[in-house]
Structure formats: structure tokens, C-alpha cells
Amino acid sequence: xxxxxxxAPAPRPPPAPLGSQALDAPLDSRxxxxxxxxxHPATHGTCRLVTRLDGEFIRGMRVDIGxxxxxxxxxxxxxxxxxxxxxxxxxxxxxxxxxxxxFALAVEKLCKLQxxxxxxxxxxxxxELHRICDHLTMVGAMGLELGAMTAFxxxxxxxxxxxxxxxxxxGARLTSNYVRVGGVARDLPEGWVEKTLxxxxxxxxxxxTIGALLTRNRIFxxxxxxxxxxxxxxxxxWGYTGPCLRASGEPYDVRKxxxxxxxxxLDFDVPVGTRGDNFDRYLMRMxxxxxxxxxxxxxxxxxxxxxxxxxxxxxxxxxxPQVYGTIxxxxxxxxxxxxGIQVPAGEAYGYTEAANxxxxxxxxxxxxxxxxxxxxxxxxxxxxxxxxxxxxxxxLADLVPTFDTFxxxxxxxxx
Amino acid sequence: MRRLVGMLVFLxxxxxxxxGFAWAAYLAAGALAGLAVGWGxxxxxxxxxxxxxxxxxxxxxxxxxxxxxGERKWSAMMQNRIGPNRIRVLGNPLGGMxxxxxxxxxxxxxxxxxxxxxSKLLYELAPVVAFAPAFALFAVVPVGPxxxxxxxxxxxxxxxxxxxxxxxxxxxxxxxxGTALAGWASNNKLAILGGVxxxxxxxSYEVSLGLSLVGAMMAYGTLRLDQMSVRQGELLWGWLxxxxxxxxxxxxxxxxxxxxxxxxxxxFDLPEGESEIVGYxxxxxGMKFGMMMLSxxxxxxxxxxxxxxxxxxxxxxxxxxxxxxxxxxxxxxxxVGAAAFLGKTMLLAWLQLVIRWTLxxxxxxxxQKLCWKMMLPAALVNVFVTGALVLLDGSLETLxxxxxxxxxxxxxxxxxxxxxxxxxxxxxxxxxxxxxAHAAGH
Numbered sequence: 001x002x003x004x005x006x007x008a009p010a011p012r013p014p015p016a017p018l019g020s021q022a023l024d025a026p027l028d029s030r031x032x033x034x035x036x037x038x039x040h041p042a043t044h045g046t047c048r049l050v051t052r053l054d055g056e057f058i059r060g061m062r063v064d065i066g067x068x069x070x071x072x073x074x075x076x077x078x079x080x081x082x083x084x085x086x087x088x089x090x091x092x093x094x095x096x097x098x099x100x101x102x103f104a105l106a107v108e109k110l111c112k113l114q115x116x117x118x119x120x121x122x123x124x125x126x127x128e129l130h131r132i133c134d135h136l137t138m139v140g141a142m143g144l145e146l147g148a149m150t151a152f153x154x155x156x157x158x159x160x161x162x163x164x165x166x167x168x169x170x171g172a173r174l175t176s177n178y179v180r181v182g183g184v185a186r187d188l189p190e191g192w193v194e195k196t197l198x199x200x201x202x203x204x205x206x207x208x209t210i211g212a213l214l215t216r217n218r219i220f221x222x223x224x225x226x227x228x229x230x231x232x233x234x235x236x237x238w239g240y241t242g243p244c245l246r247a248s249g250e251p252y253d254v255r256k257x258x259x260x261x262x263x264x265x266l267d268f269d270v271p272v273g274t275r276g277d278n279f280d281r282y283l284m285r286m287x288x289x290x291x292x293x294x295x296x297x298x299x300x301x302x303x304x305x306x307x308x309x310x311x312x313x314x315x316x317x318x319x320x321p322q323v324y325g326t327i328x329x330x331x332x333x334x335x336x337x338x339x340g341i342q343v344p345a346g347e348a349y350g351y352t353e354a355a356n357x358x359x360x361x362x363x364x365x366x367x368x369x370x371x372x373x374x375x376x377x378x379x380x381x382x383x384x385x386x387x388x389x390x391x392x393x394x395x396l397a398d399l400v401p402t403f404d405t406f407x408x409x410x411x412x413x414x415x
Numbered sequence: 416m417r418r419l420v421g422m423l424v425f426l427x428x429x430x431x432x433x434x435g436f437a438w439a440a441y442l443a444a445g446a447l448a449g450l451a452v453g454w455g456x457x458x459x460x461x462x463x464x465x466x467x468x469x470x471x472x473x474x475x476x477x478x479x480x481x482x483x484x485g486e487r488k489w490s491a492m493m494q495n496r497i498g499p500n501r502i503r504v505l506g507n508p509l510g511g512m513x514x515x516x517x518x519x520x521x522x523x524x525x526x527x528x529x530x531x532x533x534s535k536l537l538y539e540l541a542p543v544v545a546f547a548p549a550f551a552l553f554a555v556v557p558v559g560p561x562x563x564x565x566x567x568x569x570x571x572x573x574x575x576x577x578x579x580x581x582x583x584x585x586x587x588x589x590x591x592x593g594t595a596l597a598g599w600a601s602n603n604k605l606a607i608l609g610g611v612x613x614x615x616x617x618x619s620y621e622v623s624l625g626l627s628l629v630g631a632m633m634a635y636g637t638l639r640l641d642q643m644s645v646r647q648g649e650l651l652w653g654w655l656x657x658x659x660x661x662x663x664x665x666x667x668x669x670x671x672x673x674x675x676x677x678x679x680x681x682x683f684d685l686p687e688g689e690s691e692i693v694g695y696x697x698x699x700x701g702m703k704f705g706m707m708m709l710s711x712x713x714x715x716x717x718x719x720x721x722x723x724x725x726x727x728x729x730x731x732x733x734x735x736x737x738x739x740x741x742x743x744x745x746x747x748x749x750x751v752g753a754a755a756f757l758g759k760t761m762l763l764a765w766l767q768l769v770i771r772w773t774l775x776x777x778x779x780x781x782x783q784k785l786c787w788k789m790m791l792p793a794a795l796v797n798v799f800v801t802g803a804l805v806l807l808d809g810s811l812e813t814l815x816x817x818x819x820x821x822x823x824x825x826x827x828x829x830x831x832x833x834x835x836x837x838x839x840x841x842x843x844x845x846x847x848x849x850x851x852a853h854a855a856g857h
Contacts, residue, residue: 002683041693147681161494217774217775219774219781397685
């Protein structure tokens with residue numbers, strides 16, 4: 001049965017006036033939450049970035065750290081002062097000697113120990129070599145994350161040469177465990193200086209190649225300039241230190257501000273950036289490698305033969321012939337191994353300029369052979385913590401290089 | 416030293432292999448054409464079947480899968496590494512070639528893991544849809560000139576439609592379906608990001624891809640790739656071959672960049688973005704992933720082939736062409752020409768590897784800016800300029816003169832910008848960038 005329409009249609013109501021937006025068909029888009037990490041190629045170590053995306057734009061982010069948490073501070077309370085050094089190796093595992101140095105300086109502050117000249121030079125040499133390693137890693141990874149893998153492999157080649165030198169110096173590629181309370185573990189092997197100078201030359205060559213590949217590369221500049229810029233005030237407020245702070249224009253370097261070891265005798269410059277963007281942070285690293293190179297060469301010039309540790313068996317292990325040949329040596333060895341260095345009761349905060357910024361050890365001693373309490377100021381944490389603010393409304397593709405220039409090292413940030 | 420000797424041997428053996436292959440392809444085409452005539456079919460059918468087997472199944476597949484090894488080996492050389500050498504045959508790594516077999520075996524025997532929330536049909540379809548267009552593109556590439564072989568007139572081209580380049584555009588634009596489907600059907604957030612990036616990038620660059628070749632179409636007055644190759648043999652002013660990159664330098668740059676973007680490889684590898692989103696194929700295991708990867712390499716060869724045909728003289732050997740033509744038999748000359756084509760193709764494929772391992776990746780917005788704000792206007796200008804010049808003088812000589820000027824300007828600008836002081840270019844023009852300024856002591 002068909003219904004027939006009436007001949008006169010009902011008059012239509014006049015159309016409502018349309019606004020300019022009424023003609024746009026609204027796309028039913030939603031924000032998307034994606035997990036970058038904990039195992040993601042861009043999150044070095046294991047870090048989870050819970051990112052809220054609107055298309056490709058980051059609208060919010062939560063940094064979830066702790067996957068690499070090993071209880072560093074608590075573990076240290078169970079071992080003697082000397083046994084803490086291997087633990088510090090695993091903080092920033094790319095530049096382990098710097099952590100050694102930082103911890104040793106803090107302990108020596110409590111003990112009021114003056115370390116021999118040569119030991120100070122050796123510490124500076126090892127630390128600066130490791131600073132170059134750390135910066136090479138960051139610069140190379142920067143290339144890798146922007147898709148230029150070739151630059152990464154040049155950096156890794158240079159870093160491997162450095163690590164070979166570290167192996168000759170202290171017997172380990174990665175976890176050097178080189179520094180002791182009161183000095184260093186070993187003197188330079190024979191011929192090491194020449195080899196290291198040659199290594200530095202090769203590293204400079206590779207560094208310049210990386211610079212040629214990246215620094216003036218149009219794509220690289222476009223990808224990094226003006227991205228994730230942090231103003232000087234923000235950088236100070238958020239507690240940045242190290243290259244990231246200096247990239248924002250604040251010329252703070254512990255090596256200049258509160259010189260330790262022999263840094264006051266060395267001639268080096270502290271590069272300072274202007275914009276605090278990814279490009280500046282990258283340039284900081286490139287320039288600091290040049291300066292570290294200078295420092296190491298000056299150390300080789302200024303170093304003189306001498307003791308590599310204090311001659312005091314309350315702090316430093318006696319040499320093996322004495323341990324096996326004399327009762328005093330045996331006793332000192334026994335006391336140091338079983339009870340540990342007797343650090344005077346008190347508190348001290350030792351801070352040094354590590355590769356990523358100020359590395360602080362806050363030590364509390366109750367006069368026993370083991371730390372009563374250790375607090376660590378990890379240089380990378382303030383930068384990582386500021387990522388949600390820095391990267392708000394940035395593109396997803398910018399997250400990865402920014403994460404890299406902040407140089408989060410899981411070992412130290414997550415302790 | 417061993418590597419140098421190896422490369423010298425390669426430089427001698429490789430052209431010889433190409434020549435032999437080209438000769439065999441001509442003979443096969445002639446023989447099959449004769450067979451087809453014997454069965455009462457058009458000779459072109461037989462030649463097409465022979466070409467399909469020789470050019471697409473043998474050359475294209477071997478070249479593109481060989482490129483996977485070539486890429487690993489060449490990137491190793493660029494990065495001071497040794498590269499693949501663990502699999503040895505009688506103690507000899509053979510330049511990594513055994514990895515071809517190993518990789519294929521690995522891909523074919525991997526466990527087939529599939530996301531449970533996938534769209535089943537589309538998920539299975541995507542690798543095929545990604546693979547097929549790349550493969551089909553090579554059909555119109557004119558590898559060798561026409562020659563009379565075994566009494567039959569054949570050329571090394573599977574399919575020679577009048578629409579020529581339009582076929583290239585049409586098929587190339589189908590490739591986007593594979594990536595978009597893969598991203599969508601995997602039901603994975605990272606994959607959909609990759610798929611969306613891929614589709615926006617490929618659709619954008621299709622515009623400049625098409626426009627960049629319009630100049631060449633007008634200059635040579637044809638859409639057919641074989642005709643374009645023939646016309647590039649003409650001599651301008653009696654000595655300069657009318658090669659595409661002389662007549663259309665801007666077109667070459669624009670086409671090469673757009674086609675590079677279509678292949679989705681660095682610096683245009685945003686859809687993959689291995690350090691960010693892993694890519695639209697993140698959920699594909701084994702050979703399904705292998706198909707997508709292989710289609711990338713096939714696109715490299717196809718892109719190199721099209722660029723050779725349109726811009727680098729096609730099958731013209733260019734050097735000593737007159738002497739070769741005069742002193743060789745027709746089949747031998749054709750084989751030399753085809754070998755020259757294949758050689759140029761491989762050289763361009765190598766160039767793409769070098770670019771891929773040198774440059775960092777663009778960002779999503781930059782890639783679109785590059786396309787719509789720089790390449791598209793440049794392509795339009797190229798179309799208008801070429802059109803005006805063709806109206807002015809149909810003999811290509813004016814075009815070539817303008818082209819030479821363009822090449823000189825491009826080279827000059829490149830040299831000048833690379834020689835500019837690093838400090839001046841440090842952080843954009845007119846900006847006193849103080850990064851390397853030192854605050855010594857404070």
C-alpha cells in the first residue's frame with residue numbers, strides 16, 4: 001500500500017543562519033596514549049614515557065623511571081667505604097671514572113686527606129677521557145636517533161679506542177673502578193701516554209668527521225634548532241647542571257666555580273650556549289670534547305713522577321710484599337678488608353662536574369668502616385624530570401632527540 | 416689492499432656480467448618471439464614473456480635482493496666496519512653474498528606471529544598490495560633499444576603503452592595502499608602512526624612527482640619512455656647529447672627527491688622512523704615484513720631505472736656511441752646499450768644507498784613544507800619555463816642552454832653554501848650565535 005503525499009508540501013522553516021564553523025565537518029579525533037618504553041629503541045636504558053598524543057603532537061607526558069633501580073644508596077650502607085667504588089661505576093656507566101672521582105673526593109673531604117699530585121693528575125686524565133666517551137656517546141646517539149647511523153658508528157669507533165686505553169689503565173672497559181680513597185689504583189702503564197695521545201688525535205679526527213656530517217647539515221639543523229628550548233631562568237629553576245645548563249646560557253661549571261683536583265692549574269674554556277635548544281646542547285658536547293682533549297694533553301705535560309696514593313695504610317691497601325712479609329702490612333690489610341676505612345664521624349657533600357652535570361655525593365659517617373648514609377645527586381634527573389614541561393606541544397619526532405640531548409643514563413637517574 | 420683488489424675485480428666483472436645478461440636477454444626475447452610467431456601469435460607476446468622473466472623476475476629481483484646485501488656492505492665501508500662476513504663458503508665470506516640465502520631462509524622459517532586484534536583480510540593483504548605496484552612499475556622501463564634478433568624485432572621492455580609515464584604515476588600511487596593498510600590493519604598505535612605518516616607523505620609527493628616530469632614530457636614531446644630514450648641520443652650543436660639532466664636539470668632534482676620520498680627511505684623514512692615509532696610494519700613477522708622490505712629495495716631499482724630512462728640517456732652508452740654503433744653488430748650494440756642502462760641503474764641505486772647512510776631524517780612538518788612550499792612551486796616554475804622555451808625553440812637547444820646555466824647556478828650555490836664560514840652559518844643568518852664563545856673562568 002502506497003502512501004500518497006499531499007499536493008501542497010508543508011512550508012519549510014527558514015534555515016538558521018550558519019556560522020563559519022558550522023560548515024566544517026568535525027573530525028571525530030581522539031587523543032591517543034602511547035607507551036614509549038620501557039623497551040623502546042629511543043629510551044636508553046629502560047625508561048617509560050607515557051605520552052598523550054593529539055595526532056603527532058605531544059599534549060602530555062609522564063616519565064616513569066625506576067626500571068633500573070638497584071637500591072644504590074641502600075646497598076652502599078652494607079659495604080665498606082672502599083667497596084662502594086664498584087657500585088659507583090654502575091651509576092653513569094658510560095663515564096664510570098667520574099663517579100669514582102666524585103665519591104673519592106667526598107670521602108676524602110670527611111677524612112681531610114690530601115692526595116698526592118700525581119694521583120690528582122691521573123684522576124683528571126681518566127675522568128676527562130671518560131667525559132669524551134660520554135659526549136661521544138651522546139653525540140653519536142643523536143645522529144642515530146635522527147636516522148644518521150653513520151655518525152653514530154664513527155662516535156662508537158672513537159669511544160672504543162678510548163675504552164681500549166681505559167682497559168690498559170685499569171683493566172676494565174666499562175666499569176673502571178680506578179680510583180681509591182687516597183689515590184688511584186694503578187700508575188700509567190708503559191707507553192700509555194704516547195698511545196693515548198695517538199688515540200686523542202684519532203678521536204679528534206673522528207669528532208671532526210661527525211661534526212662535518214651533522215653540525216652544518218641542513219636537515220640536522222632544522223631538526224634540532226629551536227626544538228625543546230629551555231630558557232636560562234627555567235634551566236636554573238629546574239636545577240639543571242652541566243652542558244644542558246650551559247647551553248641555556250648559564251656559565252656554571254663546577255670545575256671553574258669550585259675547582260677540585262688540579263683543575264685550577266689547567267687552562268681550559270667553558271663553552272656557553274644562547275638558546276638552550278637541542279642544537280646548543282649538541283654543540284656544548286662537541287666543544288667540551290675539544291676542551292677535554294686540551295685538558296688531558298696539559299695533564300701529560302704537567303704530571304711528574306711520584307706517589308699515586310697517600311702513604312697511609314689506614315686508607316690505602318699496603319703493597320702485597322708487605323702484606324705477606326710484615327705483620328704491620330698484614331694487620332693493615334686485614335683491618336681495611338674486614339672493617340673498612342675508618343672515616344671520621346660527620347657529614348660531607350662532595351660535588352664534581354660529571355659529564356652530564358653536577359654529580360653530588362652526600363655522605364654521613366658514624367665513624368665506622370661502612371657508610372651510615374649515602375645520598376646521590378644524579379645529574380641527569382632534573383633534566384629528565386623537566387621533560388613533560390619542555391616537550392609540551394612538541395612533535396613526537398622531537399621527543400627522541402630531546403631525550404638524547406638531556407642524556408638520560410638509566411644507571412644514575414634510577415640509581 | 417684486499418678490499419681494493421676486490422673492488423677492482425668487481426669493476427671488471429660486474430659490467431661483463433651485465434653485458435652477458437643483456438645479450439642473453441636479447442637472444443631469449445628473439446627466440447621466444449620467433450616461437451610465438453611460429454604458433455601464430457604476435458611476436459611481441461613472446462618478447463614480452465621473455466622480458467618478463469629476464470627483466471622483472473631475474474634482473475629486478477636479483478638486483479633488489481642483492482641491494483640488501485650491497486647496502487649492508489656499503490654502509491659498512493662508509494662506517495669503517497667490515498660488514499657481513501660471518502657466513503663463509505669454504506672459508507671465504509664472498510662479500511657477504513651468502514647472507515642472501517640466510518636472510519631468505521630466516522624470513523621464510525620465522526614463526527608467524529599475528530596480533531589478535533588485527534583486521535584479518537586487510538592485514539594479510541597489505542604486504543601484497545605494498546609489493547605488487549613496486550614490482551609492476553618496472554614493466555615500462557625501456558632497458559634496451561630495438562634490435563633485430565634471430566629475425567624478430569624486439570626490445571628489452573616488457574610493456575610499452577602509449578601512456579608511458581602516466582602508467583608510472585598510476586601504479587606508483589597504488590603503493591600507498593599497502594602501507595596505509597598495514598598501519599591500519601595491525602591495530603597497533605605505533606603502526607597506525609607510521610601508516611598515517613606514510614600515506615600523507617606519499618600522497619603529497621605524488622603531486623611534485625608528477626609535475627617534475629611534465630617538463631621532460633614537453634621537451635621530448637612524448638609520454639613513452641622508449642621514445643624519450645631515443646630522443647636523448649640527438650646531438651645538440653653537433654656534439655652534446657640531449658640528455659635529460661642537461662635539458663631538465665631542475666626536473667631531475669625534483670623527480671629524484673620526490674621519488675626518493677616515495678621509496679620511504681632515509682632521509683624520508685618517517686613512516687619507518689626506527690628510533691621513534693618503529694614503523695607501519697611493526698606487527699609483521701617473517702616474510703610478510705620481508706615483502707615490505709623487499710618492495711623498498713625494488714622501488715630503489717625502479718626509481719633508478721626511470722631516472723636513467725628519462726634523465727641519463729636511457730640505453731645510450733653516451734661515451735663512444737658513434738664508434739660502437741659503427742663497429743658492432745646490431746645485436747651486440749643493443750646488448751652494450753642495455754648493459755649501459757643496467758650499469759647506470761645500479762650506479763643510481765648506489766647513489767641512493769650513499770644518501771640513505773649520510774643524511775638524518777626529516778620531521779613530519781618539514782617534509783610537508785619541503786613538498787608543498789619548495790618542490791611544488793619549483794616544479795610549476797619548471798613546467799612554465801620549459802613550456803615557454805619549447806614554444807620558442809622546438810629543437811631542445813635553447814632548453815639545453817638554459818639547463819646548463821641552471822646546472823652552473825646549482826653547483827655554484829652548493830659550493831658557496833658549503834664554503835661559508837661555520838660561525839656565520841652556526842645558528843641561522845643574522846644571529847650572533849655564541850655557542851663556541853667561551854666564558855673562561857668566572
